[in-house]
Each structure stands twice: as C-alpha cells, then as structure tokens.
Amino acid sequence: MLTKVLADSLGGSSKTLMIVNVVPNSANLSETLSSLNFSSRARNAVLGLGNRDTIKKWRDIANDARKELYEKEKESQDLKQEVLGLKHSLKDANDQCVLLFNEVQKAWKVSYTLQSDLKSENIMLADKQKIEREQNAQLRNQVAQLLQLEQDQKVQIEQRDSTIQALQAKMKSIESRLSEALHSSEDRSALGSDLSNAKAIGDGMDSPPVTKKLEEELKKRDALIERLHEENEKLFDRLTEKASLAGSPKLSSPLSKGPLNVQSRDLVRIDSRGHSMDVVPSSPALAADKTEGTVALVKSGSDKVKTTPAGEYLTSALNDFDPEQHDSLAAISDGANKLLMLVLAAVIKAGASREHEILAEIRDAVFSFVRKMEPQRVMDTMLVSRVRILYIRSLLARSPELQSIKVSPVENFLEKANTGRSRSSSRGSSPGRSPVRYVDEHIQGFRVNLKPEKKSKFSSVVSKIRGLDQDTPRQQVTAGKLREINEEAKSFAIGNKALAALFVHTPAGELQRQLRSWLAENFDFLSVLGDDASGGTTGQLELLSTAIMDGWMAGLGAAVPPNTDALGQLLSEYSKRVYSSQLQHLKDIAGTLASERAEDAAQVAKLRSALESVDHKRRKILQQIRSDVALLTLQDGGPPIQNPSTAAEDARLASLISLDGIVKQVKDIVRQSSMSTLSKSKKKQMLASLDELAERMPSLLDIDHPCAQRQIADARHVIQSIPEEDDHLQEQSHALKPSTDLGFGTETDVAQWNVLQFNTGATTPFIIKCGANSNSELVIKADAKIQEPKGGEVVRVVPRPSVLESMSLEEMKHVFSQLPEALSLLALARTADGTRARYSRLYRTLAMKVPSLRDLVGELEKGGVLKDVRS
Incomplete structure (x- = not known):
C-alpha cells in the first residue's frame, strides 16, 4: 500500500529518505520486520518508464510557463515605459495649459482694468456733460430773463419818452403863446382866452410854479431813465465779463423782473468762472436753500454709520411714531416721552466707547422726531434738553474749533431781587475756555427772590427756652416756593441761547456747585453750616439749586413755534460753525495746492489728483449739509453757512487738466518718434501736432505755461534731431524686411502682451499674442505650427500692409512662411487682392488691441494704407 502511494517519489534521480520507527518489543516483532523489509526494498526501487515521461512532460510545461512569464x-x-512617457507628455501639456491660463488671466485682468477705466471715464464725461447742459440751460434762462427785463425797460423808457415829448410840445406851445401875448399889447383879451385854453390842455402848466414843477418832474424822470440805463449796462457788462472769463458761464440766481433795487436784492458773489460761490439771501426761505455742505458732525462723511439692533429698533420706532394713532394728548405724551427715555437709556447702555456711534446711528431719526413733535407740545422738555445736550457735547468732542468757546459764568445769569445783578468774585472752572467769549456781559439775569423769616416775640421766647441761636434768621423753603422758582426759571430759560451754551460747556455737577455757592454767598441767612430745619440748611440750598437747574433745563428744551428750543438753535449754530470751518480749511488747502508750480508730468498728475480730491471732499461736504437734519429747525434764523469762493482753485484745476492732456499727447508723439529714421511726411505731421498743442497754451494759466512750453520744446528737439528720409525710401526699407529674414535681428522686446483668440471652426482656436516694441512696430507671439509638433512659440515683427501692395501671391506666401502658421492661415486668400484685404483687416484687429498702436492705425487709415480691397 505504501509503495503505491509513494510510487511517484521512489527511484530514478529522486532521493528517498525512509525513516523507520521500530520498537524493540517482542509483541511488535512482526511489524518491525515488515517495516525493515519495506525500507530495504524502497532503497533499491528503480523508476519506471511511465513515471519518466510524466516528469518530462511536467518539465516542459514548467519551461513553457517560464517563457510565457x-x-x-x-x-x-x-507598458510601464509607455505609461511613463504618457505621464511626461501629460505633464508637459499641463504645464503649457497652466502657462496659457496664466496668460489668459493676465489678459482678463488687463481687459478688466481697461474696461473699468473706460467706464469711470465715461461716467466722468457724462457727469461733466450733464453739468455743462445744466449750466447752459441756466445761462439761457438768465439771458432770456435779462432780455425780457431789457424789453420791459425799453417799453417803459419809450412810454416815458413819449410822455416827455408830449409835455415838451405842450410847453413849447404855451411858451409861444406867452411870447405872442407879451409882444402884442393890443390882444390882452385874446391872451386871457388862450391862457385859459392852455390851462385846460396842460393841467395848469401856464403859471410859473407849474412850469417849475414840470421841470422838476422832467429832471426826476431823466435821472430815473439814466439810472435805469446804468443798471442795464452794469448787468450786461457783468454778463459779458463772465462770458469772457469762462467758456460756459453760469449765473448764480435768476434776476427778478420789474424795477431794479440794488439794496434789496440778494448779494451774490460770482467767481471768475461764473459759479455762484456765496449767496446771502434776503429771506429765511432762501437762506435754508443756500446753506450747503460740510463734514459730518457726529458721523464721518466718508464712512458708513455702523448699525446695531438697538439703533435699528429706535430708528424704526421714532420714524413710525404717529400721533394720530393715539386717543388723547396724554397717550401721545406718554409714547413720545417713552421714546426719548429709550434714546437716553440706549446711549447710557452703549457706554463712553460707543456713545458717538449710537448717537450717529439714530441722529436723523431723533431730530426728525423732535421737530415733528414740537408743535404738539406734549414732550417732556427736560428729556428733550438731555438729548440735545448729548448731541451738542458729541459735536464739541469732535470739533476743536468749538472747544475754544468761552461762556459767561453762572453769576452773570443770576440776580438778587431788589439789588440788581450780583457781581460775585467767585468763578467756576469751565472746561476748554479761551479768550473768545460766546455771550456778552449784558444779558438779563434770573432774579432769585428770597427773604429771611421775621420771628415773632413768642417764637423768640420758645427759641430761647430751647437754647437756639436767636441771631441767625431762617428761611422756610416751602413746596409752593420751590414750584414758583421752578416756573420762573423755566420761563427765563426759554429761547436763551447763552444759558444753553452754559449748560453745554459746563458739567452738570460743576454748574450746580457754582449755583449753590452763589446762593450761599448772596443769601447769608441760608448758612451752609446750619443743621436745623427739615433736611438742614444744606438741604434747602440743594432744593433751591435743584429747582433752578430743573427749571432751566425744562426751559431750554421748550420750543416756542415758529422757533425751536434754545438748545436746538445752539446745535444749529454750532453745526454751521463747524461746516464753515471745514469749508474754509479745504479752501486753504486748495489755495496752497493751486499756488504750487508743476515742473514735470509727475508733478502735474500729483497736483491734479490732489486738487480733484479736495474738490470731491468739498462737494461731499456741500451735499451733506443739504441732508443735515440738525440745520432744519422750525425757523432758521441766523447767518447762512459761509461757502468761500474757490474760483482760483477751480481755474487752476481746469488748467492742470488741460496741461495733463497736453503732456500725455506730447509723450505719445515722442513715443511714436522713437526710431532711427523718420519719413518727411511723418516728421512734418509730428511737428504740426506739436504746433497744435502750442496753440492750446492760452487755455492754461500763466503758472502752467513754463511746464507746457518745456515739454513741447523738448519733444520738438527730439523729433528734429532724428534723421529723415524720403517717403519711397522709407517704404522700401519696410518692404525689405519681409523678403529677407523678417523678425530676426529686429527688436522684439514687448512690455505687455495682449492675447487674441480666433475661432475658425476648427477643434482648437488660434491664439495670438500681440504687442508693440519701442519702434512702434506690431510684434506677435504664437506657435510656429498649428498641428503637432507645434515647435514652440516664436516672436516676429509683423510687416505693415503697405509692404504687400506691389507683391504677387507667391511673394506674399513667401513672406507669410516666415511668420507663425496661424497668421498665414488667417491672412492668405485665393487671390493677391483678397490676401491684401484680409491681411489689412487682420493687421487692424491686432494693432487696435495694443493701446500704443491705436494712433498708428488712425494714421494708416487716414493715409489710405488700411483698405479692405476685395477681388
């Protein structure tokens, strides 16, 4: 079994290691012997043919796998190498895209700057045109009125002349009849009848008294006619003088029809340019219309007022308060006083750091509300006074010219009954005093009527029993007495601007201390050291001073229509002082700038910018006065705001504007002449342009003549020093450039590139950058080829269209072959004439994109070089 399992691993070139585990136990003897026999056979095992073929097959498979791997x-x-190449190409493409994007961004920035400059210039020109139209319309109205006045005067003179002639004829007939009667003594009866007829005809002019009366009448009428003629001549002399001093004169105010009265007319001062600079009207209505402009009093003129939720709520509540929505006067009074208390609470909550901001935010709403509610007489006048004092002190803190005002001490406002005014030696310390006094010493004082108590014998006995001092008289200050003093103080303070100034410039604590000191000094029976009576004698002084202070405060906030309250009048007067001071300050600055002499173009631009800035600030000040609610009192008494004349400054600004234009045109001419040679016609044209600029010199002031003369003389010297050549040689020199190696060896340094994109319907548009070199030649930068490889960007000087006039189509193709391919494709057409026309339009498009070449395009168009000729 093991042999079958291990058949593939036994024999042949394989190395077999057989580890036999035998146990020296008799019970396992048979297994031990069989294991030893198997291992002996396995060691002598030989691999069969089948196993060899299998091994070879697997070896071949392994080799094939290695080759494939x-x-x-x-x-x-x-593939990795190809990916690396593609990544490198992509990186190059991204770099080119970034560069192109940067160029496009720069081009957009330049385009946006030019558009904004053009827009601002258009707005400025539109404003100037509007102002000139208004001035012309007003001038036409003035001339029409003057002509009408002249016609009326002529009619009156003709009527008087006819009357005089009739009277003279009557006189002559009477005199002839009288002479005939004297010479003929025999016709005395006929003389009587003639004299009676003369009386009937001439209204009794035959007698010597009547004759004298007629002569006097004639003399008066002659004098009147002569005076009318003189007035008429003065008016027309003034008009012609203004017309000669300025191109478009503008009269200050329309002249009234009817007989002239110099003393009753408004006094109008007119500067050399015809603008009305200071009008002193003869009626309060005109005064209100003519009080214009100064810096902000609580809020600054240029910064926007910061808004807060509390300020927005108070502004809305003050503007939306409608007395008609309330049922009774008590309800109206309650609502108005609550709003005033909210104003005071908001200022207190804002603190000293933000007091000016909250006051500036609700300023217009507060003053409009007070002015609207004054005729109702429902407001607590003490609250009105406190609000007014806040605004006046805020104005004082920001106006150094008001801090130097000195007010009269409190003793000048007090008098002791039956003794006249008190001349106490005590003086209160009022902040910010100077030698200038605001009020005079001859003001009506407030009479304090206090008398010591007369003690009876019974009270003396009682005082002696109690051990009290009998020598010190006492004053019992009752509630009725305090009310009486309070009402008298209120009546005294109504409309008292001098007292209002005292309250504004003196802190309340200091003012009450001075008042107590005066009471204690003038009424010695109110001893400061006493400690009897209800609250002690010190308490009585406190009650009296408080009653007087409260009465004064209530009176200062009370309005007596048509006049506003005293503090409102004081605020209006102080505002006018600040406005006048600021206008005078700007006038002084403008005068200093106008007297400076400009030496070069940089100083001209700097002086013009400075004067325009001062003029802009002055106009903003004048605009602010029109909307200043503090000046819109119930009846605007007092002098109007003095608007100093800026005729000289305006004339210098106009002269600087003209001088700046002349200097810029001179620079353009010098820049066009910055080349090695000039044609005769070009040089003649430049010198003629300089002559035209010299003819504009009379429009400048004398102080600007040296600068303009120096600039024109320097430019003339530069142009005359450039060698000149004939026009045909100049054209041939330009024609040689494209036929040879055009663009090489020429100046291609450009300060600023302008990018143009031409969409021709292809997948990618043509992008061409254009600029100008120091020789005023058109330089382009574009890819050498359109298709890949593009060959990188090349810079070439573009020939003028006049170069192609005598060339054939093949010669044009040879010229365009040395330029970028995009330019060639845009310019070439089927025929020579079509190519010249297309190239002329392309040259105009590229050159108009460069600001410094626009004048060159105009010259080429005038000379007939840029023509769109079609075959």
Whole structure:
C-alpha cells in the first residue's frame, strides 16, 4: 500500500529518505520486520518508464510557463515605459495649459482694468456733460430773463419818452403863446382866452410854479431813465465779463423782473468762472436753500454709520411714531416721552466707547422726531434738553474749533431781587475756555427772590427756652416756593441761547456747585453750616439749586413755534460753525495746492489728483449739509453757512487738466518718434501736432505755461534731431524686411502682451499674442505650427500692409512662411487682392488691441494704407 502511494517519489534521480520507527518489543516483532523489509526494498526501487515521461512532460510545461512569464514581464516593462512617457507628455501639456491660463488671466485682468477705466471715464464725461447742459440751460434762462427785463425797460423808457415829448410840445406851445401875448399889447383879451385854453390842455402848466414843477418832474424822470440805463449796462457788462472769463458761464440766481433795487436784492458773489460761490439771501426761505455742505458732525462723511439692533429698533420706532394713532394728548405724551427715555437709556447702555456711534446711528431719526413733535407740545422738555445736550457735547468732542468757546459764568445769569445783578468774585472752572467769549456781559439775569423769616416775640421766647441761636434768621423753603422758582426759571430759560451754551460747556455737577455757592454767598441767612430745619440748611440750598437747574433745563428744551428750543438753535449754530470751518480749511488747502508750480508730468498728475480730491471732499461736504437734519429747525434764523469762493482753485484745476492732456499727447508723439529714421511726411505731421498743442497754451494759466512750453520744446528737439528720409525710401526699407529674414535681428522686446483668440471652426482656436516694441512696430507671439509638433512659440515683427501692395501671391506666401502658421492661415486668400484685404483687416484687429498702436492705425487709415480691397 505504501509503495503505491509513494510510487511517484521512489527511484530514478529522486532521493528517498525512509525513516523507520521500530520498537524493540517482542509483541511488535512482526511489524518491525515488515517495516525493515519495506525500507530495504524502497532503497533499491528503480523508476519506471511511465513515471519518466510524466516528469518530462511536467518539465516542459514548467519551461513553457517560464517563457510565457518572461514574455509577460517584458510586455509589462514596455507598458510601464509607455505609461511613463504618457505621464511626461501629460505633464508637459499641463504645464503649457497652466502657462496659457496664466496668460489668459493676465489678459482678463488687463481687459478688466481697461474696461473699468473706460467706464469711470465715461461716467466722468457724462457727469461733466450733464453739468455743462445744466449750466447752459441756466445761462439761457438768465439771458432770456435779462432780455425780457431789457424789453420791459425799453417799453417803459419809450412810454416815458413819449410822455416827455408830449409835455415838451405842450410847453413849447404855451411858451409861444406867452411870447405872442407879451409882444402884442393890443390882444390882452385874446391872451386871457388862450391862457385859459392852455390851462385846460396842460393841467395848469401856464403859471410859473407849474412850469417849475414840470421841470422838476422832467429832471426826476431823466435821472430815473439814466439810472435805469446804468443798471442795464452794469448787468450786461457783468454778463459779458463772465462770458469772457469762462467758456460756459453760469449765473448764480435768476434776476427778478420789474424795477431794479440794488439794496434789496440778494448779494451774490460770482467767481471768475461764473459759479455762484456765496449767496446771502434776503429771506429765511432762501437762506435754508443756500446753506450747503460740510463734514459730518457726529458721523464721518466718508464712512458708513455702523448699525446695531438697538439703533435699528429706535430708528424704526421714532420714524413710525404717529400721533394720530393715539386717543388723547396724554397717550401721545406718554409714547413720545417713552421714546426719548429709550434714546437716553440706549446711549447710557452703549457706554463712553460707543456713545458717538449710537448717537450717529439714530441722529436723523431723533431730530426728525423732535421737530415733528414740537408743535404738539406734549414732550417732556427736560428729556428733550438731555438729548440735545448729548448731541451738542458729541459735536464739541469732535470739533476743536468749538472747544475754544468761552461762556459767561453762572453769576452773570443770576440776580438778587431788589439789588440788581450780583457781581460775585467767585468763578467756576469751565472746561476748554479761551479768550473768545460766546455771550456778552449784558444779558438779563434770573432774579432769585428770597427773604429771611421775621420771628415773632413768642417764637423768640420758645427759641430761647430751647437754647437756639436767636441771631441767625431762617428761611422756610416751602413746596409752593420751590414750584414758583421752578416756573420762573423755566420761563427765563426759554429761547436763551447763552444759558444753553452754559449748560453745554459746563458739567452738570460743576454748574450746580457754582449755583449753590452763589446762593450761599448772596443769601447769608441760608448758612451752609446750619443743621436745623427739615433736611438742614444744606438741604434747602440743594432744593433751591435743584429747582433752578430743573427749571432751566425744562426751559431750554421748550420750543416756542415758529422757533425751536434754545438748545436746538445752539446745535444749529454750532453745526454751521463747524461746516464753515471745514469749508474754509479745504479752501486753504486748495489755495496752497493751486499756488504750487508743476515742473514735470509727475508733478502735474500729483497736483491734479490732489486738487480733484479736495474738490470731491468739498462737494461731499456741500451735499451733506443739504441732508443735515440738525440745520432744519422750525425757523432758521441766523447767518447762512459761509461757502468761500474757490474760483482760483477751480481755474487752476481746469488748467492742470488741460496741461495733463497736453503732456500725455506730447509723450505719445515722442513715443511714436522713437526710431532711427523718420519719413518727411511723418516728421512734418509730428511737428504740426506739436504746433497744435502750442496753440492750446492760452487755455492754461500763466503758472502752467513754463511746464507746457518745456515739454513741447523738448519733444520738438527730439523729433528734429532724428534723421529723415524720403517717403519711397522709407517704404522700401519696410518692404525689405519681409523678403529677407523678417523678425530676426529686429527688436522684439514687448512690455505687455495682449492675447487674441480666433475661432475658425476648427477643434482648437488660434491664439495670438500681440504687442508693440519701442519702434512702434506690431510684434506677435504664437506657435510656429498649428498641428503637432507645434515647435514652440516664436516672436516676429509683423510687416505693415503697405509692404504687400506691389507683391504677387507667391511673394506674399513667401513672406507669410516666415511668420507663425496661424497668421498665414488667417491672412492668405485665393487671390493677391483678397490676401491684401484680409491681411489689412487682420493687421487692424491686432494693432487696435495694443493701446500704443491705436494712433498708428488712425494714421494708416487716414493715409489710405488700411483698405479692405476685395477681388
């Protein structure tokens, strides 16, 4: 059995190791002997023929498997090599895609920048055109009104002339009749009848008094006519003067029809360019219309106000409050006062760090609400005063020009009854004082009427029994007395701007301390050291000062229509001061910039930018005043905001704009002339362009003439120093370039490439990059071939279309063979004329993409070089 099992492993070249396990036990003797015999036979076993064939077969199979495995491994290695090659090709393709994407990104960035610049320039030009149209329309209205006024005056003069002539004819007839009556003594009766007829005709002009009266009348009318003529001449002289100083004059305000009165008209100051810079109107309505512009008072002019949930809620609540939705005045008063208390609570909760932000956020809503509710007289005036003081102090903190204001001390606002004003020596320390006073010393003081108590004998006896001091008189401050003082203080404070300034510039604690000090000094029977009565004497001083302070505070917030409250008037006046100061500051800056002289193009651009920035800020300030709610009081009394004239600055800005344009055109001309030689016509054209720029010099101010003259003279010297040659030689030199090795040995350095993509219907579009070298020649960069292998990018100088005029189709193909294949496919046509036309359009397309070559395209079009000729 074991032999059959191990038949394949026994004999032949196989090595058989047989391990026999024998047991030296007599019981297993037979098994031991049989095992030994089997192992002896197995050692001598020989492999049969069948087993040899099987082994050979399996060896062959193993060899075939080895060969197949080798071939598979070799094929695997080849595939790996191919994959590595494909990966390398893919990496190269990805690198090219990245480079192309970067170029496209740069091109998009440049295109976006150009589009944004073009858009901003279009907007600026549209604004200028709109302004010019408005100015022209206003000027036409002014001229029409002046013509109408002149016609009216002519009609009046004609009527007066006819009246004068009629009167003169009557006078002559009367005089002739009088002379005839004097010379003929025999016709005295006829004289009487003639004189009576003359009286009837001439309204009694035959008598000497009537004659004198007529003469006086005629003199007055002559004087009036002469005055009217003078006024008319002045008006037209002013109009022609403005028209000569500016190309499109604009009058400040329409002139009223009817007889002229210089003293009653609005005073209008007009600058050299015809703009109205300062108007002092004769009516409050005009004053409100003319108060324009300054920086932000609580919020900054350029930054947007930060919004908070509390600010948004308060703004909405203040704007949506409608008194008509409430049933009674009590309900209206309750709602309005709750909103004011919410405003104060929001400012307190915001803290000192965010106080200005919350005030700026709800500023317009608060002032609109107060102005809307003032006629109702339902608001707690103390709350109104506290809100107003918050805004005025916020304005003071941000306006150094207001911090130098000094207010009168509290003693100037107090008087002792029956003794006149108190001249106490005590002075309170008010913050931010300077030598400038806000109010004068002649203000009506508030009279404090306090009298000591007269003690009876019985009370003296009682005081003596109790051991009290009898020499110190006492004042019993009753509730009725306090109410009376409070009402008197409120009446005193209504409309008192000087007292409002005292409250704004002096802290409340300091003001009450000064008030208590004055009361204790002027009413010595209210001893500060006393400790009797209800609350003690110190308590009485506290009650009196509090009653006066509360009355003043309530009066300062009370509005008496058509006037707003005193604090509102003060806020409006302070706002106007700040606006005027800021406008004057911008005026000073603009004046300094306008007086600077520009030496080169960089300084011209810098000065122009600075003046435009100042002018933009001034316009923003003027725009902000129009919407400043703090200035829209019930009745705007007081002077309007002074808008200083910027005529000189505006004229310098216009001159700088013109100078900047001249300098840029000079640079373009110099850049076009940056080549070794110039044709005679080209040189003549450049010099003519410089002459045209020189003719624009009168539009500049005298201070800008040296810079413009220096730029034009330098450019003229550069152009004249370039050698010139005949036009046909110039064209031949251009024609030699494509026939020889075009593009090699020429300048191909380009500062900036512009990418164009031509979709021809093929799977991949043609991409050509174009630019300009220092010689103002068109340079392109594209792949040498369209199909693979493309051969990499080549840079070539493109010949002008005039080079192809005298060439045949084969010569054109030879020229295009040295250029990228994409350009050749785009330009070549079936005929020579078609090729010239297609190449002319292609050259225009590529050159118009390069900003520095656009002028060259215009010149070629004027010269007839760029023509789309079809066969």
